[in-house]
């Protein structure tokens with residue numbers, strides 16, 4: 001696969017795990033408990049795209065007021081407000097209902113922004129909020145499909161952030177989102193020798209190679225930093241790993 005068909009996330013170690021990045025136009029779910037680093041990863045992906053790849057981005061958030069996002073991003077050295085002024089980024093604070101309806105209408109502010117700005121990268125923070133729309137898993141699945149089809153139609157590369165702390169990522173996934181996305185990136189807290197660490201794993205990438213290892217990472221000023229693989233532990237994704245003898 002050539003490099004031009006890849007969309008780097010902008011986290012060097014994670015892009016290596018993904019054999020160069022996400023496949024351009026594909027959709028990844030980033031799943032993790034609160035505080036694992038999903039929003040940071042999303043902002044890093046958009047900042048990198050806008051500043052390094054000339055790819056305008058859209059951040060759709062259902063939970064963070066834009067001013068808190070701008071503030072948190074600045075702590076990493078990412079000036080999102082400036083990117084918005086330059087037309088390289090749009091931050092939209094809305095509800096899942098309004099977002100879904102907007103995607104259906106070509107003249108909605110969100111659809112216009114995608115078209116007029118030439119948006120190539122989208123982050124949705126978080127898709128877990130779609131669960132507030134219905135208690136019916138079949139309906140939830142239809143909403144997810146609707147979102148994914150709209151993104152695919154535009155050829156957009158997207159990170160769908162999913163807030164789930166269940167160790168069994170499939171059981172916790174009521175709308176079966178993991179089955180319709182191309183890549184699943186898991187962010188986990190793991191307890192090792194009484195110290196909480198963060199672990200990242202890539203679970204599936206349609207039609208490409210990816211790193212099978214679970215790697216340690218940290219959220220540092222400047223974004224996520226990926227470190228070595230946990231090679232001497234088992235059961236990491238359960239959060240309660242055992243040492244391998």
Ligand SMILES: Nc1ncnc2c1ncn2[C@@H]1O[C@H](COP(=O)(O)OP(=O)(O)O)[C@@H](O)[C@H]1O
Pocket residue numbers: 032033034035036037038039040041072075076219220221222
């Ligand atoms: N500027 C920063 N420098 C270092 N660590 C940070 C910074 N900003 C956030 N973090 C760390 O990242 C964590 C929050 O990450 P966040 O992306 O908001 O997680 P999530 O969206 O998964 O809830 C915090 O717990 C904090 O430890």
Ligand SMILES: [Mg+2]
Pocket residue numbers: 035038039040125
């Ligand atoms: Mg968050």
